[in-house]
Amino acid sequence: MRPGRLNLMTAGRGISHSEETPTVNSGVLQGVQLWVALPDAARARPPAFAHHADLPVFTAGGLRATVIMSELGDAVSPATTFSPLTSAEITAAAGAEGVVPLRADFEYAVLTLDGAAMIDGQELKPGPLLYVGEGRTSLRIAAGPATRVLLLGGEPSTESLVMWWNFVARTHEEVLEARAAWESGSLFGEVHGYEGPPLPAPPMPITRLVPRGRIR
Template sequence: MSNLDRQAAMSPCGGRGFVVAEPVRELLAPRRVPLGESTEVRRLLPNLGRRMIGAWCFVDHYGPDDIADEPGMQVPPHPHMGLQTVSWLHEGEVLHRDSVGSLQTIRPRELGLMTSGSAISHSEESPRPHARFLHGAQLWVALPDSHRRVEPHFEHHPELPHVTASGLTATLILGELDGITSPGTTYSPIVGADLSLARGTETSVPLEPDFEYAVLSMSGEAHVDGVPVLPGSMLYLGCGRRELPLRAESDAALMLLGGEPFEEEIVMWWNFIGRSHEDIAQAREDWMSSTRFGHVESYGGDRLSAPELPPVALKPRGRVR
């Protein structure tokens, strides 16, 4: 997923100075951002108040949108560096193409995981023909410095492990939860899980007290640690929890995101994550000069151009604005 904002702002992130060490309930409101020809997303990270949850640094929620008579998601080839992209669907399909030769249709509750490493480019589009509804989330994971130049690659995991309890099914997207492990490759301690709750369910999910967490509401009416979280919003929970109480007022779907607080300070601009202004400027130059990021084969259109860099040097600072 690309950040298509033509006025792309620098996002200084990371470092432990702003991690909330105790449990909190901080509701994060989304910012609405157009994506492609007919899709609008609700951007939860980076947020005015908080920029990272563990290594999670970018979260977009979209839909459910009726795209029966629309092109749906149409994101031209664009570059990534220093991060992993996570594609997660509840409805619809997304066709992924990339510069290492991957061609994969991603369907609901299948994991599409792209590791950019030093350089990759990809496109995302609704297939033709496509399902009537499109609903999902796109997320980024920052790579630690020791792994941010790994070979770029794409993984598709159609079958993922589950944790079940009365009224709850948790599909493990990344990391570990309650003794089970996702097949998706990770480079730092992290967890991502899709939680399906039946109406009237009251239960709890085990957590790691050293992780910080947030919950994104995908659909339905649910209370997270007593706080109602509406679809398209996210509740930041801080650290220091061993379990998370959940209550569903209707059938509901949530995404649990967490991880060990990301110690390194990073610079995130457009679709790049680096450690300095020079990292970002070089990546932009390489993309605009058609070097390093490869070519997405068989895409029927032009690739995206990078926005202009801001007039001041990009500097890594902290986790919150």
């Protein structure tokens, strides 16, 4: 991986992977890992992996947006998606600003990675995720110092999920089945070239796992 690139892993019905730092490295690692729950119609699909080294760029005023998933403005990412969503890394020099087009049927959030951004007049420093809601057609972003933010958006989900350890399911029973399959090595495959045993799944909690929707 290098800055501005995308590794996209689609777990589907089950996948194993290893994340390792090269032996020769700078000692600094900066990146963002996002989990996207597959919609029910796609979650049993075969697992897949793709590396995208050349992502499209959209500019708006003093903003430069590298489109990670789906599209922003006239820039369309080559990455495969299974639900309506978008994400982009937006950079701006000190004092620069611009207006990013949005879809009114999506909900959006912004995360500042470096610097400090003004999001529609509200300051956002690194740390919290700012939810900016849905029904918008644009978003003004301005930089104080040189700034880098992550824009996330998508169609509001209507499904309820159970997320536990590395499993995303719909019911407690599905998590039990996935854990048993992981421990037995019967479903998730093997990472060839990795030196070491598979990571064991932790014990199940003593209480039943309850599905949660987007609104609690």
